[in-house]
Amino acid sequence: MEDFASLRNKLIELTKKQLGEAVSEDILIIQALASVDELTVSLNTLSKRLREWFGYILPELGHKINDHESFIRLIVSKSFDELLKEFAPKGSMGIKLPDEDLNIVKEFSEKIYSLYKEKESLIKYLDLKLDSFMPNTKALLGSTISARLLSGAGSLKSLTRLPASTIQLLGAEKALFRHLKTGARSPKYGYIFSHQLIQNAKSVDKGRVARSLADKASICVKLDFFKGDFLGEKYLKDLEAKFRK
Amino acid sequence: MEDFASLRNKLIELTKKQLGEAVSEDILIIQALASVDELTVSLNTLSKRLREWFGYILPELGHKINDHESFIRLIVSKSFDELLKEFAPKGSMGIKLPDEDLNIVKEFSEKIYSLYKEKESLIKYLDLKLDSFMPNTKALLGSTISARLLSGAGSLKSLTRLPASTIQLLGAEKALFRHLKTGARSPKYGYIFSHQLIQNAKSVDKGRVARSLADKASICVKLDFFKGDFLGEKYLKDLEAKFRK
Numbered sequence: 242m243e244d245f246a247s248l249r250n251k252l253i254e255l256t257k258k259q260l261g262e263a264v265s266e267d268i269l270i271i272q273a274l275a276s277v278d279e280l281t282v283s284l285n286t287l288s289k290r291l292r293e294w295f296g297y298i299l300p301e302l303g304h305k306i307n308d309h310e311s312f313i314r315l316i317v318s319k320s321f322d323e324l325l326k327e328f329a330p331k332g333s334m335g336i337k338l339p340d341e342d343l344n345i346v347k348e349f350s351e352k353i354y355s356l357y358k359e360k361e362s363l364i365k366y367l368d369l370k371l372d373s374f375m376p377n378t379k380a381l382l383g384s385t386i387s388a389r390l391l392s393g394a395g396s397l398k399s400l401t402r403l404p405a406s407t408i409q410l411l412g413a414e415k416a417l418f419r420h421l422k423t424g425a426r427s428p429k430y431g432y433i434f435s436h437q438l439i440q441n442a443k444s445v446d447k448g449r450v451a452r453s454l455a456d457k458a459s460i461c462v463k464l465d466f467f468k469g470d471f472l473g474e475k476y477l478k479d480l481e482a483k484f485r486k
Numbered sequence: 487m488e489d490f491a492s493l494r495n496k497l498i499e500l501t502k503k504q505l506g507e508a509v510s511e512d513i514l515i516i517q518a519l520a521s522v523d524e525l526t527v528s529l530n531t532l533s534k535r536l537r538e539w540f541g542y543i544l545p546e547l548g549h550k551i552n553d554h555e556s557f558i559r560l561i562v563s564k565s566f567d568e569l570l571k572e573f574a575p576k577g578s579m580g581i582k583l584p585d586e587d588l589n590i591v592k593e594f595s596e597k598i599y600s601l602y603k604e605k606e607s608l609i610k611y612l613d614l615k616l617d618s619f620m621p622n623t624k625a626l627l628g629s630t631i632s633a634r635l636l637s638g639a640g641s642l643k644s645l646t647r648l649p650a651s652t653i654q655l656l657g658a659e660k661a662l663f664r665h666l667k668t669g670a671r672s673p674k675y676g677y678i679f680s681h682q683l684i685q686n687a688k689s690v691d692k693g694r695v696a697r698s699l700a701d702k703a704s705i706c707v708k709l710d711f712f713k714g715d716f717l718g719e720k721y722l723k724d725l726e727a728k729f730r731k
Contacts, residue, residue, distance in 0.1 A: 283528035
């Protein structure tokens with residue numbers, strides 16, 4: 242009986258260890274990507290709120306600076322008097338507020354700004370991870386698209402098992418099922434749509450470029466998974482040469 | 487002609503000044519409330535993401551701590567080894583990660599934690615603002631409900647012009663229009679629903695309590711707007727005595 246109990250404990254230990262090992266780099270990349278995406282949404286909401294709030298205090302600033310991050314960087318890096326001098330030298334249309342109210346808005350801006358920094362550092366982390374985990378795919382497609390493909394497939398292993406045509410359409414599931422259901426036009430690309438080769442191609446060529454790109458991507462993920470040579474950069478140059486004409 | 491130009495400039499100056507004065511405390515309270523609400527949504531998304539991410543590293547922690555804020559406070563305040571010792575003394579089922587990966591997760595947690603702090607400080611600010619701007623309403627209904635009513639009406643001035651029955655239903659617009667359109671049951675309360683008097687009342691009494699509360703609230707907003715006596719606390723006690731039996 243004692244033997245049985247000790248065997249049981251050993252098996253539990255073993256299961257724990259194996260569970261720990263089952264989780265790998267894939268997961269970390271997928272989680273980091275999801276965090277970046279969720280930060281982007283939150284940053285957008287909070288920045289718009291800050292814009293509206295600050296719009297009552299110094300409307301001239303929001304009028305001139307359209308980019309959210311630059312807008313917030315200005316509020317964080319300069320004092321209110323400096324901003325007033327720079328953006329409304331003839332006097333602002335906004336309300337004059339006591340320091341106590343200004344400080345609250347400034348504190349809020351600082352927190353939002355530090356979230357922008359956090360997003361940057363997560364993107365840098367993602368970059369480093371992909372450099373070692375999917376060097377070929379990253380060289381061909383860039384960090385964001387590579388991470389999205391990984392996240393779409395669930396793991397690098399499942400990604401290697403997808404045919405090129407599926408890689409081409411990962412991320413376009415909605416359009417694909419609409420096509421299958423209603424006979425609408427079939428989608429030509431999913432996540433890879435934002436790749437510069439497709440972006441720069443003429444409208445009529447986009448589908449063709451997407452297919453070639455997905456072909457190479459399907460080779461790259463296999464090279465990455467089976468630790469093959471580094472060919473991603475070469476493939477990208479080949480495609481660039483082919484579609485430049 | 488010169489006279490005309492100088493008159494024009496003077497008028498522009500005057501308009502700017504009046505515009506600045508047209509914006510008042512109302513706006514600051516409404517903006518702070520909206521910020522708190524948007525922070526709440528963002529915090530929820532980001533906390534859930536962190537939970538999932540950290541769940542691969544030390545699943546035992548998320549299993550024991552259900553509250554998001556406490557969960558994150560633990561990650562921020564203790565080292566990973568301390569957490570491991572406290573929550574998985576027999577060894578964790580999670581993956582063993584190098585410091586570099588752990589630090590990224592920790593940094594992410596710190597940013598989320600500082601957003602929780604920001605939310606607290608905005609709530610404190612809201613409290614202070616309401617103390618001076620709507621002391622009676624705040625005493626009767628508490629900060630959150632008072633600020634929501636203000637935000638629903640647009641300003642304290644418009645709030646004073648609403649009948650008690652409208653104050654009772656502010657925030658229940660969807661249910662009210664459904665009632666008008668489809669003849670479904672009419673709503674009994676809007677924002678004031680979360681007030682402790684209504685929460686503690688029996689089901690059959692809730693409507694009656696809501697009506698009395700809205701009656702008093704309608705007096706309180708007028709007292710606040712016209713700078714009357716401080717009666718909010720007395721009204722609350724009256725209502726408590728009336729509905730305790």
